[in-house]
Amino acid sequence: MGGTTINFDAINFKEKLSNFNEHWSPKIIAEMNNYQFKLAKIQGEFVWHDHKDTDEVFIVLEGEMSIAFRDKEVKLSKGEMFVVPKAVEHKPYAEKECHIMLVEPKGVINTGDTHSELTAENNVWI
């Protein structure tokens, strides 16, 4: 273990979610290997984008959201998840505020290769 310090606190989703209010601005709550777990509050429409090098996991913690694909749409409710395959264009949206967890490799930008005013600051921990 050579000096590694382990944080033995459970990571509580509701508590973490209470720390921010912005929409479309994922905050990191945990890392495993080179992957990050991020919480986000979303409402309204995001931009069309894809992630050329990685799949992306969406897990709905509270509320409902949809992920539009060019020829299809997936609806997700609390207690459901979906894996967006790499390089597939998608546009998340939520009519009412929805709380989600994202899983993706370190360094992934929320808008993928689409630069937008919705491009969020990266690597923000809460």
Added chain:
Amino acid sequence: MGGTTINFDAINFKEKLSNFNEHWSPKIIAEMNNYQFKLAKIQGEFVWHDHKDTDEVFIVLEGEMSIAFRDKEVKLSKGEMFVVPKAVEHKPYAEKECHIMLVEPKGVINTGDTHSELTAENNVWI
């Protein structure tokens, strides 16, 4: 995309959990890149083990569980997660049945390097 078929069904945790009853026998529900998301029902004590090459994520979907470490213990309730660092010995347990999601690289064995009657068949999808 070249012929990739995307499954556009949401993955519903409760529905997936209704497909099995065994304890300590993780079932795969999704893959992202070379990582797998697995559901498990646990009750009682597991074995001490570690995973030499990878961290391991525990997310509690229903109920309560604990993860014992050699000098500490973490309690986790519904809506909480914990990342067990690689190579750290741990023993999960739950007094009452608890439903969890695990995230780990493909091919990880549930008991790590500890062979046991609790070693589950690997790579089972539901």
